[in-house]
Amino acid sequence: MKLEWFIARRYLASRRGTRFLSLITLIAMGGIFVGVMALIVVTAVMTGLQTDLRDKILGTNPHIWLTSYGENMRLAGWDGVVRKVRAVRGVEAAAPFVHTELGIRNAAGYAEFAILRGIDPGASGPPITDAVAKIRKGELSLSRTHSGLPPLLVGDALADRFGFFPGDVVTLISLQGVQVSPLGGFMPKMRKFEVAGRFRTGMYEYDNKFLYTTIPAAQDVASLGDAVTGIEIRVPDPADADAVAQRVITALGGFPYRTEDWKTMNKALFEALKLEKLAMAVILGLIVMVAAFNIVSTLVMVVADKTREIGILKSMGLRASQVQRVFMLQGAIIGFVGSLLGGLAGLLVTWVLDRYELIKIPGEVYFIDRLPVAFDWFDIGLILGVSLLISFLATIYPARQAARLYPVEAIRHD
Numbered sequence: 001m002k003l004e005w006f007i008a009r010r011y012l013a014s015r016r017g018t019r020f021l022s023l024i025t026l027i028a029m030g031g032i033f034v035g036v037m038a039l040i041v042v043t044a045v046m047t048g049l050q051t052d053l054r055d056k057i058l059g060t061n062p063h064i065w066l067t068s069y070g071e072n073m074r075l076a077g078w079d080g081v082v083r084k085v086r087a088v089r090g091v092e093a094a095a096p097f098v099h100t101e102l103g104i105r106n107a108a109g110y111a112e113f114a115i116l117r118g119i120d121p122g123a124s125g126p127p128i129t130d131a132v133a134k135i136r137k138g139e140l141s142l143s144r145t146h147s148g149l150p151p152l153l154v155g156d157a158l159a160d161r162f163g164f165f166p167g168d169v170v171t172l173i174s175l176q177g178v179q180v181s182p183l184g185g186f187m188p189k190m191r192k193f194e195v196a197g198r199f200r201t202g203m204y205e206y207d208n209k210f211l212y213t214t215i216p217a218a219q220d221v222a223s224l225g226d227a228v229t230g231i232e233i234r235v236p237d238p239a240d241a242d243a244v245a246q247r248v249i250t251a252l253g254g255f256p257y258r259t260e261d262w263k264t265m266n267k268a269l270f271e272a273l274k275l276e277k278l279a280m281a282v283i284l285g286l287i288v289m290v291a292a293f294n295i296v297s298t299l300v301m302v303v304a305d306k307t308r309e310i311g312i313l314k315s316m317g318l319r320a321s322q323v324q325r326v327f328m329l330q331g332a333i334i335g336f337v338g339s340l341l342g343g344l345a346g347l348l349v350t351w352v353l354d355r356y357e358l359i360k361i362p363g364e365v366y367f368i369d370r371l372p373v374a375f376d377w378f379d380i381g382l383i384l385g386v387s388l389l390i391s392f393l394a395t396i397y398p399a400r401q402a403a404r405l406y407p408v409e410a411i412r413h414d
Contacts (some may be wrong), residue, residue, distance in 0.1 A: 004322055007313075008329040010301055025334060028298045032292025032338025033345065036387050038284045040346025041353075043379045046277035047374035048354070050270065054093040056203040057266055059130035060210070063230030063241040065265075066248060069256045074227040083222025083254065083406035086125070087230055088251045092236050092243035093125030096134075096228040103173035103188075105212070108160045114158060116172065116211045118228075128234040131199060136360075142195045142214050150217035151196035159198045168195045172211075176223045189219045238262065266270035288342075288387050291338065294333050294396040299398035303327065310402055312338050320403040327399035328392070335391020339384050352376065 012025060023173065066085065068075045075081065078096050085094040098118030103112035111184075121142060127133035131153070134140045142151045154164050174189040193213065201207055215228065235244045241261035249259055263270075278324060302308065303310070310323060352371045355357060359371035 003318075004325045007326045011306065011326070011330055012333060023034065024294075024298045024301060028291060028294035029338040029341075031389060032288065032335055032391060033296050033342040034282065035291050036342030036383060037244050037341050037346040038287060039281060039347050040380055041044050041373075042280045042284055043277065043383065044346070044373045044375060045353075045371060046348040047274065047375035047376045047379065050273050050277075051374045052372035053269070053273070054205075056201055056206075057262060058238055059202050060203065060206050061262060063235045063238050063262055063267075064129050064245045064248065065230055065260045066094075066231035066233060067230035067258055067260075069258060069361060073229060074224050075230050076227040077214055078156055078228050078231065081257075084233055084251055085233060085248055088244070090240060091233055091245060093123070093128050093234040094231055095120045095123035095125075095217060097130055097230060097232045098224060098364035099229045100174065100176065100218065100222040101219065102175065104158075104162070105171045105173060106164070107169070110162065111173065113209075114211050115209050116122055116213060116218055116221065118213055118215040118222075120215050125400055126234060128232050130201065134199065139201055140212075142196060142212070144194060145194040147194045148167075148194050149194040149221075150213055151198050152193035153197050153212040153256040154195055156198050156211045157204060157208040158210075159195070161208075164195050164198070166195050166197055169193070170195055172221055172337055174221045174223065189223060189307045190223060193217070200365075220380075231260075245357065283384075288390055290325060292390045293337075295334055295394040296392060296398060298334070299327050299331055299395060300401070302330070303398055303402045307405060310405050311407045312410070314405070315407040315411065323405075324399045324403035326394040327402050331395030331399070332392055334386075335388055339387040339391070342387075343380065343384050347375070347380075 006090055012022075015125070023063045035183050066081070067073070068073075075096075082094050082096060085091055097120075098116070100116050101113060102116055103111050104114045116132075119129070119142075121127075121135040123132075127136055129141065135142055140153055142153065145151050149169065152170055152172075154162075154170075158167070162170075170193045172191050172193060174191070175191065199207075199212070201210075219225065219228070225358065232407045233248065235241055242263060245259035249257060312321065314320070353371060357370050
């Protein structure tokens, strides 16, 4: 193999009269470089988007929701249900919650809809959501307010739009428990809250709509009495949420209880992201295919230029298999160097994007406010492996053509 390596390196080197072929070689190598770099960057962005969305969804929502069938969307006698749920294998923590949509109004009279979540920060077990974790750490508070009104945590984007700051009084308007006035009109339930703090999840959809308060205050404004909306459940491994949800239903005896895990609730979103990742990989993979054709054309031109030399080498005893290996090695070197440099450049670009957050995106459109990236070493290895394979396959045809040359005809070639 030393002889084949020596000849292959000589053919790749730029010499007087062959600099045009060296330029074509660099172009082919550049095509592999650009294709691999683009694939790694795009794959890292799509993986980062999936990972970032998953983490923020899991940070704001429980792994499993347990609710009951019925038109009133309430779960009575939830104390016993929580005890049974906590005893189920795979359940790390369980706590009641209240979830309702209502109107929010500021002092100037501006109002719009928001989502109120009543939580129990003191529930036993690990914190189920990031909001509970921040309350336990002291970063947020749902303790007694200065005015004596129920406390309210407001999403950062929502607070900015309404001009809310800690200590401000907010009016919440609920359509649940609406009463009919003597004049025949409807009287919605209205309650005042004091803003106890602002939170930021980094996901615009939540920061723009969500409110947090205590369970008793949420029960009052939603007219639930002693009932709650359901039970929120945390499991050690979010990937096992569907299996644990099935065990919870079995332990509770089925109807009227039902569960929804985070994967089912966000299935459409993650399926769309997977499809986009696949589509982008296929489209950018065509760049590598084009670069492979450049390798074919480069080797064909080298064979045509070195025909006489090939004839001389074969007349001196170089076997056809050795000639074939020479050109296969030459193409493999082009593919290897292009893939290696493209991989390093792709890793560098993704690191810069992640480290300095150079690209900002509108959160109201894409749910997040920056371009996330994440390394998936399996994807990177797959990209490099496929690139090398394509580069190697591209060498077969020109290498076989070179090996088929007859020494006499090759030497007489003009």
